[in-house]
Amino acid sequence: xxxxxxQLWGWPIAFGLxxxxxxxxxxxxxxxxxxxxxxxxxLPVLAMAWFAWRPYTPGQR
Numbered sequence: 001x002x003x004x005x006x007q008l009w010g011w012p013i014a015f016g017l018x019x020x021x022x023x024x025x026x027x028x029x030x031x032x033x034x035x036x037x038x039x040x041x042x043l044p045v046l047a048m049a050w051f052a053w054r055p056y057t058p059g060q061r
Contacts, residue, residue, distance in 0.1 A: 022040025
């Protein structure tokens with residue numbers, strides 16, 4: 001059975017949009033835009049670190 005489009009591509013698209021808005025915000029705005037850029041660019045990095053350092057358990061998908 002093939003997974004649905006949203007199941008397969010939902011999180012990568014969300015992280016891509018988050019990163020794109022963070023990059024544009026860092027380039028074109030000050031004040032709240034700087035805070036948004038830190039948050040938007042930091043969340044994907046935190047997610048990658050979370051999954052990289054999680055202990056492996058056999059049988060886990």
